Amino acid sequence: MSDLMTPINQFYAVYNDNNLDLWDQAMADNYVGHVNADTIPSREIGKGFIGALLTAFPNIHYTVEDMVTEGNKVTSRWSATATHTGDLFGMPPTGKDVVMIGITIFRIENGQIAELWDVWDQAGMMAQLTAE
Known part of the structure; x- marks a missing residue:
């Protein structure tokens, strides 16, 4: 169980500790992500996306x-x-403050996240940001 949890804990620490350096530890070289209807084909592209998210929301906290x-x-x-x-x-x-919800499935390979499927309410977040 701890072999499964180490990369999961690192993944959430990327956000909660605003520590993008943990991304490379948590994610396998052959990482592929599936986020809503989009495919993130590599660890580096995923890291760029997460870096942009951390810039927009530096105090993001996942529970x-x-x-x-x-x-x-x-x-x-x-x-x-x-x-x-x-x-x-x-x-x-x-x-503006936002609240997001979602479900993520991680596939672990050799102690790292090799693949994930993430479904979250992106439209709900955008509605919160654009509300008058």
Whole structure:
């Protein structure tokens, strides 16, 4: 179980500790991500996306609400809170607080995350950011 949890803990520490250096430790060289309908084809592209997210929301904090393991997979249901204080893919900072929810399935290979499937309410986050 600890072999499964080490990369999961590193993954969430990337966000909660705003420590992008942990990304390379947590993610396998052959990492592939599936986020909503998009495919993130490499660890480096994923790292760039997460870096942009951490710039937009430097105080982001994830709370794992539930976690289930089976074989080499770990599923987490999570919530996150953050304040939009940096550029978000061209959207200037709004200063607004957001709450996000989602479910992530991780596939662990040799002590690292080789693949993940992440479904989260991106539209809900954008609605919070654009609300008057």
